[in-house]
Each structure stands twice: as C-alpha cells, then as structure tokens.
Amino acid sequence: MPENVAETASAQRIAVNINVNINVNGKSYARQVEPRMLLVEFLREVCDLTGTHVGCDTTYCGACTVLMNGLAVKSCTMFAVQADGSEITTVEGLEKDGKLHPIQKAFGDSYGLQCGYCTPGLMLATQQLLSENPEPSEKEIRRAIAGNTCRCTGYMNIFKAIQLASQNMKGA
Amino acid sequence: MLGQLGEGAKFLAGGQSLIPLLKLRFANPEHLVDLNFITGTSFIKEDWGALHFGALRFGAMTRHAEIEHSALARKIPLLHDCAAGIADVQVRNRGTIGGSLAEADPSGDWANALITLDTTVQCLGPHGARTVHLRDFIKDAFTTALAHDELVTEIEVKIPPKHSGGAYLAFKRSAPVYPTASAAVQLTVAGDVCQDAAIALGCVGLTAIRATEAETTLRGKILNGKTIATAAEAARAAADPQLDMRGSAEYKRQLVVALVKRAIQIAMRRARGEQIEGAHLYA
Numbered sequence: 001m002p003e004n005v006a007e008t009a010s011a012q013r014i015a016v017n018i019n020v021n022i023n024v025n026g027k028s029y030a031r032q033v034e035p036r037m038l039l040v041e042f043l044r045e046v047c048d049l050t051g052t053h054v055g056c057d058t059t060y061c062g063a064c065t066v067l068m069n070g071l072a073v074k075s076c077t078m079f080a081v082q083a084d085g086s087e088i089t090t091v092e093g094l095e096k097d098g099k100l101h102p103i104q105k106a107f108g109d110s111y112g113l114q115c116g117y118c119t120p121g122l123m124l125a126t127q128q129l130l131s132e133n134p135e136p137s138e139k140e141i142r143r144a145i146a147g148n149t150c151r152c153t154g155y156m157n158i159f160k161a162i163q164l165a166s167q168n169m170k171g172a
Numbered sequence: 173m174l175g176q177l178g179e180g181a182k183f184l185a186g187g188q189s190l191i192p193l194l195k196l197r198f199a200n201p202e203h204l205v206d207l208n209f210i211t212g213t214s215f216i217k218e219d220w221g222a223l224h225f226g227a228l229r230f231g232a233m234t235r236h237a238e239i240e241h242s243a244l245a246r247k248i249p250l251l252h253d254c255a256a257g258i259a260d261v262q263v264r265n266r267g268t269i270g271g272s273l274a275e276a277d278p279s280g281d282w283a284n285a286l287i288t289l290d291t292t293v294q295c296l297g298p299h300g301a302r303t304v305h306l307r308d309f310i311k312d313a314f315t316t317a318l319a320h321d322e323l324v325t326e327i328e329v330k331i332p333p334k335h336s337g338g339a340y341l342a343f344k345r346s347a348p349v350y351p352t353a354s355a356a357v358q359l360t361v362a363g364d365v366c367q368d369a370a371i372a373l374g375c376v377g378l379t380a381i382r383a384t385e386a387e388t389t390l391r392g393k394i395l396n397g398k399t400i401a402t403a404a405e406a407a408r409a410a411a412d413p414q415l416d417m418r419g420s421a422e423y424k425r426q427l428v429v430a431l432v433k434r435a436i437q438i439a440m441r442r443a444r445g446e447q448i449e450g451a452h453l454y455a
Contacts, residue, residue, distance in 0.1 A: 146348070
C-alpha cells in the first residue's frame with residue numbers, strides 16, 4: 001500500500017461504532033451506530049420513522065423536533081449516542097390504538113397545516129407545552145412554538161389548533 | 173481524558189452551538205468528549221457562607237430551561253430574563269450555562285448578562301481547580317482563560333444587595349437566532365438616586381462590553397428621563413458594532429441606545445421592589 005493511502009485512511013478517522021439502546025415510542029431499539037450519527041438520522045434511517053423531518057439542518061426551523069424524556073429537542077442538533085437510554089417520542093408515537101391524538105385531531109380540524117412539513121415538529125412542541133401548561137395563554141402559545149417555523153400558514157390556524165387541543169384535552 | 177486525546181479533542185456540553193458548527197465544518201475536532209452523562213453537574217443552589225454574601229451557584233451543565241423555571245434564579249431577575257429569552261424552547265432544553273460561557277461567542281447571552289454581576293467561574297483540569305472572575309475568564313471572541321484540558325464546573329453569582337434591580341434585554345429578528353444587540357443593566361438605588369450601576373452591551377464587540385462611562389454618568393444621580401438618556405448616549409459611544417446580516421453598525425448603535433434606556437427603566441423599577449416580567453423583543 002503506498003504510504004499516502006495509509007495516511008489518507010488514518011486521516012479519515014474511522015470511528016468505532018457504539019452500542020445504543022433508545023426507546024422510541026415505547027419500542028426499544030438496540031443498535032450499533034456511528035458516533036457522528038445524528039438523532040434525526042437514527043430515527044429516519046435506522047428506525048424507519050420518517051415522520052420526523054429535516055428542514056434546515058442548522059438548528060433554526062424545528063421541523064425535526066421530537067420529545068426526549070418529555071422535553072422538546074431538535075433531533076438534528078443531537079447525536080444518536082446522546083439519546084442512549086432515553087425515551088423519544090416522535091409524531092408516530094402520538095396516536096394510540098389507531099386513534100389520532102387530540103393534538104393531531106385539532107391540527108386537522110383547525111386547518112393548522114397546509115403542506116404539513118413543519119407539522120410533526122409543531123405537534124411535539126405543543127405536546128410539551130400542554131403537558132406542562134394545560135391552559136396556555138396566547139402569549140404562552142407563541143413562546144412555546146417560537147422555535148418552529150411554518151412557511152405556509154401564517155401561524156393563525158396553528159394557534160387555533162393549539163387552543164382547540166387545549167380545550168379538548170381538558171375535557172378528556 | 174482530554175489531555176490523553178490531545179489538542180484535537182473538544183468537550184461537548186449542550187451542543188446547541190457546537191453541533192451546528194461541526195455541520196458547517198467550522199469546527200473539526202478529532203474527538204468529542206460528551207459531558208452529558210456526568211451526574212451532579214446540573215444544579216442551582218443558594219449559598220449563604222459565613223464569610224461572604226449570599227450567592228447562587230449553577231452547575232455548568234444546568235440547562236437554560238432549568239434556570240428559566242427556577243424560583244431560586246428569580247432572586248436575580250436579570251438571570252431569569254436571560255435564561256427565558258435564549259433562542260427557543262428546544263434550544264433552552266439542551267443548551268447549558270457553562271457551555272455558553274466556555275464558548276464565549278460574542279453574540280451569546282450569558283456572558284453579557286453575568287458580567288454586570290459579581291460572577292466567578294470554577295474551572296477544573298488535571299492540575300486541579302481554580303476560580304476565575306468572569307471579567308478575566310472571557311479573553312476575546314471565542315477565547316477564554318480555560319486551558320485546552322480544563323472545563324467549567326460551576327458558576328457562582330453573588331446576590332446583589334437590597335434595593336438592587338437588574339434587567340436583560342435582547343433584540344432578536346426571530347426566536348431561534350442570536351440577538352442583533354443586547355443590554356444588561358444592574359442598578360442599586362436609594363430612593364430615586366442611583367448608588368451603583370453596571371451596564372453591559374452584547375453583540376456589539378468582540379466580547380460583552382462594560383459601558384463604564386455610562387455607569388459613571390448614573391452614579392450619584394437622580395434617575396429620570398434626562399440622566400437615563402445621557403447614560404444611553406454614553407453606551408452608544410462604548411458600542412463597537414460591525415455591519416453584518418443583522419444590521420448596519422449605525423442601526424446597532426441606535427438599538428443599543430433604545431435597549432439601554434429600556435433596561436435601565438425596568439432595572440430601576442425592580443430595584444424599588446416592583447415585579448416586572450422581562451421580555452425579549454422580537455422584530
């Protein structure tokens with residue numbers, strides 16, 4: 001092997017895969033992953049859960065928002081190995097027994113989406129909000145979804161969807 | 173451990189700045205040492221030592237969201253303002269106070285807020301622990317007093333005396349982005365008279381800038397529209413902004429004037445005991 005090839009190989013810094021066990025939507029995924037794999041790549045490519053979207057890939061848009069141990073995080077801004085041992089909820093984990101989650105139903109009923117690309121992230125940000133604060137004010141709703149960009153709706157119907165979800169979940 | 177891995181290794185705290193930098197290839201470390209699995213590094217404690225004033229102590233890995241929701245941190249309202257206004261919910265759930273200081277991004281929020289208070293940074297390395305005052309800790313843009321194999325373990329903030337109040341205000345074009353400019357003000361008053369003032373400006377220089385001239389104009393003066401305007405003009409002169417995508421230098425200087433005025437007004441009312449919710453400003 002010519003010397004420069006060996007140098008190139010070592011310069012590529014081939015990393016050893018790492019064992020992780022991540023609970024996604026109640027199902028445990030024990031896998032070996034590259035340390036540099038992002039959580040969103042793990043969800044989409046390893047778990048085949050493509051409901052979590054990659055929008056900007058720069059920690060801006062929030063399309064990749066999932067819940068980690070109940071808290072909203074941008075899954076493009078975390079490595080999969082950092083989620084080892086934690087519980088992740090993606091949009092696929094919202095519905096139960098074939099029935100839409102009240103947040104999902106409210107987004108549909110209020111026309112809180114158009115193209116739908118940002119919707120999974122918005123619904124999970126909503127889930128953290130309503131689990132901590134079941135009856136948020138309009139200002140609190142604005143703050144809670146400030147990290148989620150929607151390029152279609154202008155946000156008004158998203159507010160209405162979150163208010164509707166809050167009402168419907170209160171009755172439940 | 174970082175010593176063994178060599179100069180190419182870096183610590184990873186909340187990752188909300190470092191991971192985007194890695195993706196853009198602005199940072200290219202050979203190894204990352206993840207601090208997130210170390211227990212006992214995330215806490216908020218109040219400490220009333222026999223020899224010193226009361227202080228709040230923050231573990232380096234304390235998330236912005238934990239500070240935002242902490243009743244203890246509300247004892248210093250400026251800290252709550254800062255924590256609650258950083259980026260968005262998702263970033264606050266991950267980002268840490270220690271990571272923010274160790275990164276020393278001139279657009280970051282914590283250094284600018286904390287520089288108006290008596291803040292010390294505990295550092296730990298293979299040669300032991302040391303305490304560095306924040307003003308000596310931040311050396312330059314993205315440069316701190318930390319040695320390559322040292323990390324931040326704790327941040328200690330002295331609780332200001334009675335009749336003190338502060339405010340931290342940042343102007344942002346939208347929630348997830350860095351501020352265009354920010355102002356931190358901490359005042360101690362006796363009635364209407366300002367006894368002491370600390371004013372710092374963020375995002376308008378290579379580090380947070382203490383507007384010492386502006387502080388001097390306030391000390392011993394009655395706080396009114398005129399003295400506040402004089403201080404804000406002195407702060408304008410202290411700012412050293414650069415033209416970038418967030419705005420022109422002149423626009424940022426004008427923003428500094430407005431932010432300092434408003435922060436002084438909120439700080440003054442808080443120093444008198446009023447409860448005022450601070451709020452970041454969005455474009």
